[in-house]
Amino acid sequence: MHLDIRSPDWWKSAVVYQVYPRSFADSDGDGVGDIPGITSRLDHLAQLGVDVLWLSPVYASPMDDNGYDISDYQDIDPLFGSLADLDALVAGLHERGIRLVMDLVVNHTSDEHPWFVESRDPQSPRRDWYWWRPARDGHQPGTAGAEPTNWESAFSGSAWEYDERSGEYYLHLFSRKQPDLNWENPVVRDAVHTMMRWWVDRGVDGFRMDVINLISKPARLVDGVPPPGRRLTPAFHPVANGPRLHEFLREMNERVGLSERHLLTVGEMPGSSVALARDVTDPARRELDMVFTFEHVQLDEEPGLGKWALRPLALPVLKANLDLWQRGLEETGWNSLYWDNHDQPRAVSRFGDDSPAHRVASAKTLATVLHLHKGTPYVYQGEELGMTNADFTDIGPYRDIESLGFHGDATSLGTAPDTVLAALAAKSRDNARTPMQWDDSEHAGFTAGEPWLPVNPNKDVINAAAAVADPDSVFHHYRRLIRLRRDEPVVVHGRFELLLPEHDQLWAFTRTHGDDVLLVLANCSSLPAYVDPVDVPDRGGAKILISTHVEGDPDRLRPWESKVYRLTGA
Numbered sequence: 001m002h003l004d005i006r007s008p009d010w011w012k013s014a015v016v017y018q019v020y021p022r023s024f025a026d027s028d029g030d031g032v033g034d035i036p037g038i039t040s041r042l043d044h045l046a047q048l049g050v051d052v053l054w055l056s057p058v059y060a061s062p063m064d065d066n067g068y069d070i071s072d073y074q075d076i077d078p079l080f081g082s083l084a085d086l087d088a089l090v091a092g093l094h095e096r097g098i099r100l101v102m103d104l105v106v107n108h109t110s111d112e113h114p115w116f117v118e119s120r121d122p123q124s125p126r127r128d129w130y131w132w133r134p135a136r137d138g139h140q141p142g143t144a145g146a147e148p149t150n151w152e153s154a155f156s157g158s159a160w161e162y163d164e165r166s167g168e169y170y171l172h173l174f175s176r177k178q179p180d181l182n183w184e185n186p187v188v189r190d191a192v193h194t195m196m197r198w199w200v201d202r203g204v205d206g207f208r209m210d211v212i213n214l215i216s217k218p219a220r221l222v223d224g225v226p227p228p229g230r231r232l233t234p235a236f237h238p239v240a241n242g243p244r245l246h247e248f249l250r251e252m253n254e255r256v257g258l259s260e261r262h263l264l265t266v267g268e269m270p271g272s273s274v275a276l277a278r279d280v281t282d283p284a285r286r287e288l289d290m291v292f293t294f295e296h297v298q299l300d301e302e303p304g305l306g307k308w309a310l311r312p313l314a315l316p317v318l319k320a321n322l323d324l325w326q327r328g329l330e331e332t333g334w335n336s337l338y339w340d341n342h343d344q345p346r347a348v349s350r351f352g353d354d355s356p357a358h359r360v361a362s363a364k365t366l367a368t369v370l371h372l373h374k375g376t377p378y379v380y381q382g383e384e385l386g387m388t389n390a391d392f393t394d395i396g397p398y399r400d401i402e403s404l405g406f407h408g409d410a411t412s413l414g415t416a417p418d419t420v421l422a423a424l425a426a427k428s429r430d431n432a433r434t435p436m437q438w439d440d441s442e443h444a445g446f447t448a449g450e451p452w453l454p455v456n457p458n459k460d461v462i463n464a465a466a467a468v469a470d471p472d473s474v475f476h477h478y479r480r481l482i483r484l485r486r487d488e489p490v491v492v493h494g495r496f497e498l499l500l501p502e503h504d505q506l507w508a509f510t511r512t513h514g515d516d517v518l519l520v521l522a523n524c525s526s527l528p529a530y531v532d533p534v535d536v537p538d539r540g541g542a543k544i545l546i547s548t549h550v551e552g553d554p555d556r557l558r559p560w561e562s563k564v565y566r567l568t569g570a
C-alpha cells in the first residue's frame with residue numbers, strides 16, 4: 001500500500017531511506033557509486049518498505065566535499081551519471097510508490113560555480129552574491145590575523161579565505177571551496193527558488209536542506225568569544241539561526257509552493273533547539289515540515305570542544321534528550337528520528353554493541369526504540385543491515401575532508417597520534433561512507449572495480465543477500481517495524497511518555513492514541529536486565545507486536561532484548 005501524498009502531511013506516516021550515492025552501488029566499474037547503480041537496487045528499498053528516498057547530492061561538483069560543493073545545481077555530475085539517469089531513477093521510484101527527496105545545498109556553492117567565479121571580480125554584479133569583506137582594521141590584507149572575524153571553518157582553519165585579486169576575504173563556513181551565499185541579497189534567493197521549482201517540475205517530491213539555519217547570518221559579522229584558551233570552532237559560531245531565518249524559510253515555502261504542493265521538507269539545523277524546531281515545523285507558519293536536530297548526536301562529546309573530544313554516553317542522558325524533543329514537539333511541530341547518516345558514525349557501533357555476540361540484537365533494539373518514538377524515521381543506507389564502523393587503524397584509508405582536516409590540525413598541535421586515530425575511529429564521517437555491503441563477493445557487490453573507500457571486511461557476514469535470506473535478520477526487523485507503522489495509527493500519532501528515566505539499562509515508554517496503548521520495553525545494554533513489574537504497566541494478557549528474541553522470562557530481558565506490547569486497543 002502506498003502513502004497517499006495528496007494528504008498534506010503524508011510525510012508523518014512515511015519512513016525515509018537515505019542514499020549516499022558515492023557508496024551505494026556502482027554500475028560502471030569506476031569504483032564510485034552512481035545513479036544507475038541506485039536504480040538497479042530499487043527493489044531492495046521496495047522490499048524494505050520505505051516510502052521516500054533522500055538522495056545526497058549528485059549535482060555537478062569538484063567533489064571537494066563529496067558533492068556538498070555544487071558547481072551546477074541543474075546538472076548531474078558525470079561521476080554519478082546524467083539528467084536522463086536521474087529521470088529514470090524518479091520513474092523507477094514512482095512506479096514503486098516511493099518518493100524522491102533531493103539534497104538542497106544552498107548555504108554555499110562550490111568556488112567553481114559560475115556565480116562565484118564571476119563574484120571574484122569586485123566590479124561584477126555578482127560580487128554581492130557572496131560574503132566578501134576587507135581585512136580586519138589595522139591589518140595588512142593577506143597577513144596572519146587579518147581575517148575579518150575569528151571564526152573557524154568546520155573543516156579546520158579560518159572561515160575566511162584571502163583573495164589576492166581583490167585584496168578581500170570571502171566567507172566559507174565549510175571548506176575554502178565552499179563559499180557561503182549571501183541570502184540577504186534577494187536576487188540570490190530568487191535564483192535558488194527558481195532552481196528549486198525546476199526540480200519540482202522534474203518530479204522531485206521534496207528537499208533535505210543542508211545547514212539551512214546558517215543562511216541567515218547576523219547583521220554584523222563580528223568576532224565570537226570562545227572559552228579561555230579555545231579557538232572559535234563552529235561550536236561557538238555566532239552565525240547560526242540569524243534574524244531572518246524564518247522570513248527566508250517562509251518566503252522559500254511560498255515561492256516554491258513547498259506546502260501547497262505537499263512536498264516533504266526537512267531542514268538540517270546544527271545548533272537548533274526544541275524552541276527553534278517548534279517554530280520552524282509549526283504547520284501554521286508554513287516554513288518546513290521537520291528539522292534534523294544535532295543535540296542527541298553531540299551528547300558523546302565534551303561540551304563545546306567538538307565531536308573529536310570523546311565523552312562516554314550514559315543511557316539516561318540519551319533517553320532524556322529524545323524525551324525532551326518528544327515533549328517539546330508534542331503539541332506543535334513534528335520530529336525527525338535518526339541515529340546516523342553520511343556524517344555520523346554507524347549507530348550499532350556508537351549507540352549499540354557491534355561485537356559478534358550482540359550486533360544483531362543491538363541493531364534491532366536501536367531500531368525498535370527509534371521507530372517507536374513519535375516522528376518520521378530516517379534509515380541510512382546499511383543501517384538496515386546492522387553495518388558497522390570502518391575500523392580503520394591508520395590515516396591511510398580516510399578520505400573525508402573533515403577527518404583529514406582534523407588529523408592535520410590535531411597532529412600539528414602535538415596531539416598524540418593514538419588519540420587522533422581513536423577519535424577518527426569513533427567519529428569520522430568515513431565510518432558511514434564505506435561501500436554498501438550487498439553480498440560476500442570481493443567488493444561486497446558494490447563495484448566490479450576498485451572501491452573509492454575500502455569495503456569493510458565484515459561484508460562476509462554483514463550483507464544484504466544474507467540478511468534478506470534470514471528471517472531473523474536486522475533487515476527483516478526493520479521491515480516489520482516499517483509495516484507496523486503502516487498498520488498501527490498509534491505508532492504515527494500516539495502520545496509519547498517516557499518511563500524509568502533514570503534506569504541505566506532499560507529504555508521504556510508508552511505510546512497512547514485513543515484506546516490504543518503500546519509499551520516499548522528495551523534492554524539497551526550488553527548484560528541481562530531485570531524488569532521490576534511494579535515499574536511498568538501490567539503486561540498480563542498484552543499482545544507482543546514485535547520482539548528481538550523468542551519468548552523468555554518477561555521480567556529478565558536478555559542483552560539488547562526489546563519488545564513492543566499492545567497493552568490495550570485494537
Ligand code: TEU
Pocket residue numbers: 065068069105154174210211268270307342343344402429
Ligand atoms: O553537514 C553539516 C554539518 O554541520 C557537518 O559539519 C556535520 O555536522 C559534521 O560533519 C558532523 O561530523 C552538512 C552535510 O551533511 C555535510 O556532509 C557537509 O559536509 C556540510 O553540511 C557542508 O555542506
